[in-house]
Amino acid sequence: MASTVKHREAVQEAWSLVGRLFWQMRPRMLSVAGELGLTPPQMFALRALDPERPVPMRELAMELHCDSSNVTGLVDGLEAQGLVERRPAEHDRRVRMLVVSERGAQVRRRINEVVEEVPPALASLGVEDQRALRDILRRALQ
Amino acid sequence: MASTVKHREAVQEAWSLVGRLFWQMRPRMLSVAGELGLTPPQMFALRALDPERPVPMRELAMELHCDSSNVTGLVDGLEAQGLVERRPAEHDRRVRMLVVSERGAQVRRRINEVVEEVPPALASLGVEDQRALRDILRRALQ
DNA sequence: CCGCGCTAGTTGAGGTTGTCAACCATCCGC
DNA sequence: GCGGATGGTTGACAACCTCAACTAGCGCGG
Numbered sequence: 595m596a597s598t599v600k601h602r603e604a605v606q607e608a609w610s611l612v613g614r615l616f617w618q619m620r621p622r623m624l625s626v627a628g629e630l631g632l633t634p635p636q637m638f639a640l641r642a643l644d645p646e647r648p649v650p651m652r653e654l655a656m657e658l659h660c661d662s663s664n665v666t667g668l669v670d671g672l673e674a675q676g677l678v679e680r681r682p683a684e685h686d687r688r689v690r691m692l693v694v695s696e697r698g699a700q701v702r703r704r705i706n707e708v709v710e711e712v713p714p715a716l717a718s719l720g721v722e723d724q725r726a727l728r729d730i731l732r733r734a735l736q
Numbered sequence: 737m738a739s740t741v742k743h744r745e746a747v748q749e750a751w752s753l754v755g756r757l758f759w760q761m762r763p764r765m766l767s768v769a770g771e772l773g774l775t776p777p778q779m780f781a782l783r784a785l786d787p788e789r790p791v792p793m794r795e796l797a798m799e800l801h802c803d804s805s806n807v808t809g810l811v812d813g814l815e816a817q818g819l820v821e822r823r824p825a826e827h828d829r830r831v832r833m834l835v836v837s838e839r840g841a842q843v844r845r846r847i848n849e850v851v852e853e854v855p856p857a858l859a860s861l862g863v864e865d866q867r868a869l870r871d872i873l874r875r876a877l878q
Numbered sequence: 879c880c881g882c883g884c885t886a887g888t889t890g891a892g893g894t895t896g897t898c899a900a901c902c903a904t905c906c907g908c
Numbered sequence: 909g910c911g912g913a914t915g916g917t918t919g920a921c922a923a924c925c926t927c928a929a930c931t932a933g934c935g936c937g938g
Contacts, residue, residue, distance in 0.1 A: 604866045604870040605858050605866040607870050607874075609852065611870070613851070615877070616754075616758055620801060621801050659766065710748060710751065712747050715876040717747060719872065719875065724747040724750060726868060727747070727750040727872050728747070728749050728750040730861065730865045730868060730872075731750050731754065732749075733865060734753075734857040734858050734861050735757070735857050
């Protein structure tokens with residue numbers, strides 16, 4: 595059917611436009627990392643943590659799709675700046691829980707402010723388009 | 737007005753959902769880089785080139801938002817694998833044009849296949865939603 | 879209880895990325 | 909042609925990232 599072809603094309607074009615949107619935001623993300631005295635990977639690590647709930651290092655590694663030995667170094671950096679604290683887990687003495695400090699939570703909020711900052715292209719849309727966009731994406735991600 | 741508040745909320749939520757979509761694709765991108773014998777930065781560099789048109793190194797640096805000295809190393813890697821060739825520019829003997837080789841073009845096509853691969857969440861949408869999504873994003877990016 | 883396999887995290891080696899400063903060759907306006 | 913600006917490379921240095929090896933601790937089966 596011709597409709598099948600059209601349908602593929604539409605969603606592929608949409609996805610590629612999304613890629614453009616993301617690429618436009620890249621410099622902004624990099625600059626805020628420097629501004630906060632963090633490297634980009636450290637920034638993503640802090641963002642992946644949960645200030646409300648201590649997280650085992652292993653879980654952070656899964657979240658970041660990287661090796662455990664890598665997060666050791668990242669957490670070293672965050673801990674050196676007093677943003678995160680390693681705390682032993684009571685149920686298992688092998689695991690170390692990552693607790694976000696008060697200052698860490700502040701920095702994390704600032705990071706989220708920037709990461710969640712809407713790109714100008716989206717912000718310039720009309721209200722109906724913005725709502726429609728949200729609704730479609732909600733449907734896509736359940 | 738209440739509508740102003742709602743409007744901000746809708747587009748912010750949409751943007752954050754887009755972020756989730758991208759994060760889901762990350763492992764796939766990383767794995768294809770390894771599969772092609774490239775590091776992720778090399779992959780992005782090759783993708784940023786144009787097989788139809790020789791590109792000065794400076795332009796690639798701009799595209800990647802990084803230092804010129806960085807692309808020197810990246811291009812060294814690509815050239816060592818025969819994917820790209822440095823060629824002197826006739827109009828200015830300082831600049832080096834990057835020409836994508838035949839093999840480079842093949843690899844680049846494979847990269848684009850994966851990068852442009854639509855995430856399952858979007859693919860599962862109905863045709864009307866996919867078209868609406870494309871139309872909204874087209875409007876957003878002109 | 880003890881040994882054995884498994885898991886969490888760290889360490890060290892090695893290769894890559896990325897920035898900065900210094901440098902060379904070249905362009906171009908004066 | 910001189911002098912400043914530009915394209916690209918090099919070297920130094922910090923950080924990232926993976927892999928392999930290691931330690932410490934868990935927990936199951938005998």
